Amino acid sequence: MQAITDLFHRLSNLPELVQWAGLFGLAAIVFSETGLLVGVFLPGDSLLVTAGLLSARGYLNVYTLVPVLTVAAICGNSVGYFIGRATGPRIFNRENSLFFNKKHATRAHEFYEKYGRKTIVLAQFMPIIRTFAPVVAGVGGMKFRTFITFNIIGAVSWIWSMVAIGYFLGSYIPGIDKHIEIVVAVVVFISLLPGLISWYRGKRASSRDGSSASKPVRSEI
Secondary structure, eight states: OHHHHHHHHHTTOHHHHHHHHHHHHHHHHHHHHHHOGGGGGSOOHHHHHHHHHHHHTTSSOHHHHHHHHHHHHHHHHHHHHHHHHHHGGGGGGOOOBTTBOHHHHHHHHHHHHHHGGGHHHHGGGSTTHHHHHHHHHHHTTOOHHHHHHHHHHHHHHHHHHHHHHHHHHHHHSTTGGGGHHHHHHHHHHHHHHHHHHHHHHHHHHHHHHHHHHHSOOOOOO
């Protein structure tokens, strides 16, 4: 219980969280965010970039960090998939709670309907969606062989790219660790950008449909 309390206390200070959690603590966070619905509130992209940045400063071994976190993400996604297979469509009727919001599941389902198997890769770079996408794939009956292929591609792409960004910044930009909150803010904005673009496009499409419906239909004489 004390560990959970400490985790919540350190969520607002990512460098402190990374140093407190260590390698296996970070793996547990990545696993929880990708595999357990209760992990939807945990930091993802920003945590990985911070871990990469601190690896460049010698706090972690990047050559150990990357493979361990990749395995954690693959395992987490797989657990989410089997949760979806076990619960089926009932999950969309589940009541909202502190760690579950039906809107998130519905949004992930809509994303899956639009992008299909590619969702498993694309969702890794989208907060909240990455937590629910494997579950939706399980609900939708995606074959596990197909799922695990896209799961591995997505996990490798996500973990390696995010850690590499932090490691590069920490290695080549002097004093960047003193302004890590700026880096985190930029990373969070970039990670939210695809969702914002999708929302904007959907809003524009709805506006156009509404405008078309309101126009009078001219009758041919």
